[in-house]
Amino acid sequence: MTSTKKSKLIGLVGIAAMIFLLSGCYYDKEEILYPHSANGCDTVNITYTDHIELIMINNCNGCHGGSFPQAGIRTDNYDDLKTIADNGKLAGVVNHQSGFVPMPKDKPQLQDCELKQINIWIADSSPQ
């Protein structure tokens, strides 16, 4: 093998090794890996009954409850909320992700702690 071909081969093997090595890695999130409370925000065992219901009452049910919930979306009961938690819509709107209408609409984003709790709740498959 000529030296140019040899160096090209080493290079390709090297790149392959790097890509392989560099893609065998982890997707850990601290918030989910270590749900311990910090600064008084409860981040352990987040449930609808104990935590999320109150956040919805305080921030969401005004528009998304009652007789004519906005955009046909209901947040004032567990089943309907779990639906939008499961399909990614809840995470998208409260985290102000691109492609979603930011919620609460026309108001500042939810507080750090409330956001944290909702995200943890969704990641835990939204227990009641």
Place this chain on the structure above:
Amino acid sequence: MKIIYLPFILFLINLTTVNAQDTLETKKEIKPEIKYTTATFKTTRVVNAQSVENPQKGVLIFLIQHRFGALNTGAYNFFGLDQSTIRLGFEYGITKHLAVGIGRNSHLKTFDGYVKYKILRQSTGARNMPVSISYYGSADITSLTWADQGVADRNNYFSSRVAYTNQILIARRFKDLFSLQLMPTLVHKNLVKYGVDKNDIFSLGLAGSINITKHTALNIEYFFVFPNQMYEQFDNSLSLSFDIETGGHVFQLVFTNAKAIYDSGYITDTHGKWSAGDIYFGFNISRSFRLSY
């Protein structure tokens, strides 16, 4: 004519005969040459980012990089010169195309290691290649103890210390005037803070080098991190350097809003605004040693 000149004249005649033969033979063997572009950048770094340049085969480069404190910390702190972070590193050209490097940063006590491979080189002549393209891959490992990170009371993993960076470097030198480089980048962090943070962070780097004199150049580098990947507020890194090349050294006088020198740091972890004076002065010094041919 004196007879003593005869051997000399015979010698000259011999030479011309030999030359004629040579020309005939070499004419058969002349292949069109490929003229490769050299010195797209003066050294292997633009400012913080890698350039398409590699250390030559058999050459070891010793790299000392300093970043001082922020200029806006005022006169009492001598405009940041009282504090400094440092990176010491080596890089070596294994072949004409492949280089490896290793280094240690004082910032978060991070070790870094990398590989850079020249895939294509800009050339004219027999083969026209408009750009140089290289692949660059690195890993950053922070060696701070868990206690020093304030998280000793939980179950910590080694993988959480590591971040990887993959880049394709695409560069073109425009005559002797200036060079441009595009760097699509993927930074992967094994551990990120928030549930909504992405572990794979995409960004696009743009760099340029303007030749001022034969031995000096001005470099600029900017990394645009695409939005909606990281929850916390951050800034895109913008860096300038003034390069001075002498003998076996290249000195780069650096101004940047990035505190870290390693890839995952300056690309994704920069918190500083040029407009607010969060500018870190620093320098890169490289020294080449030829170890083998």
